[in-house]
Amino acid sequence: MxxxxxxxxxxxxxxxxxxxxxxxxxxxxxxxxxxxxxxxxxxxxxxxxxxxxxxxxxxxxxxxxxxxxxxxxxxxxxxxxxxxxxxxxxxxxxxxxxxxxxxxxxxxNDLELHNSIKNAYDAYKSKIDLRNKVAELEKTNDELNRFIYSISHELRAPLVSAMGIVNLVKMEGLYESSGEYWSLIETCSNKLDYYIQKTLQYYKNNKTVSEHSLIDFHKLIPGLIDLYSYADKETTFNTVIDQKVPFYGDAFRIEVILGNLISNAIKYQKETELNKKVNIHIAVRKDQVEMSINDNGMGILNEHLEKIFTQFFKSKVNHGSGLGLFIVKEALNKINGKIAVSSDPAEGTTFKITIPNVK
Missing domain, CATH: 3.40.50.2300 (Response regulator)
Structure with missing residues (x-):
């Protein structure tokens, strides 16, 4: 050499x-x-x-x-x-x-030392090459994420216009005038809006730096329920909020976590269930908040419980994006939170979350 x-x-x-x-x-x-x-x-x-x-x-x-x-x-x-x-x-x-x-x-021995230096240099080159490739991949990934974020924002403007037209048609009593076409447009628009929202959540969760602020769960929970249940008038919400001490945390990620879980609790109710309900329990302690979201919906099969937090995982009855629970788990990882799930197809599903109080 x-x-x-x-x-x-x-x-x-x-x-x-x-x-x-x-x-x-x-x-x-x-x-x-x-x-x-x-x-x-x-x-x-x-x-x-x-x-x-x-x-x-x-x-x-x-x-x-x-x-x-x-x-x-x-x-x-x-x-x-x-x-x-x-x-x-x-x-x-x-x-x-x-x-x-x-x-x-x-x-x-000269030959032994020469071979050792040669091998050491090869190891050096491999280390530098790996670092450069990782940096290149990170740059490419960042550019891709920014591109997706930009496209998602651009898609929302015409989508909101289309959804607004559907609402105007409803107000003028013309919704049923064209058979199922307006209903089909509304369903497709809502589904596309859902996908875009999940994409934006995923991007923001990866990029947003944690900012800690005072969180009042007495205000946060009712607001999220109103937001996600506006189109659902059949599900009853029972909330118990025990907050006697201040709680400081990442408001954005906590809203993302609770929003996804509340949305799922509504979405995966049994169509035949006459008493659809979601129970939300919040207990704020000095060191952490313990949250439980329980529904009496269709439940999750045991063989799927370990997979539901995997990106793009969807069961046969799940028609979502496969991102919701993945985003929940990623958001919890960012704020050192934990999540556990138990489910019975006959009884429903319970998610239990703990998040540290950073103050």
């Missing part, structure tokens, strides 16, 4: 070792040498090296100690330890903490 562009730093307190190393490898690598850890650090401040070799037994600072000291400030170079004696405990500790790539005993 002839690769003079590979920059190698060798630190050793014995000048003879430095000279021997340089003589052996100067044609293959760009060599930098330092007689102490302090001098090696100065070289690192000015030269971007890819592989660092250090002797273990140096006065003041050992090789392992030097590698540990540069882990945060210079994480990229691959580190190789040279040692004339075997300190198993120090070596094991360094390897376990990722401080060294490998160690070689002294006196070294």
């Amino acid at each position: 002839s690769a003079p562009n590979v920059r190698v730093l060798y630190i050793d307190d014995e000048e003879n070792n430095l000279q021997a190393f340089k003589a052996s490898f100067r044609r293959q690598y760009e060599i930098y040498t330092a007689i102490s850890a302090a001098e090696g650090l100065k070289i690192l401040e000015n030269i971007s090296v890819q592989v660092i070799l250090a002797d273990q037994k140096m006065p003041g600072t050992t090789g392992v100690e030097f590698f540990k000291s540069i882990t945060d400030s210079y994480p990229d170079p691959i580190r190789i330890l040279l040692t004339g004696y075997t300190d198993i405990e120090a070596l094991a500790d360094a390897i376990n903490h990722g401080d060294i790539y490998r160690y070689i005993t002294k006196p070294w």
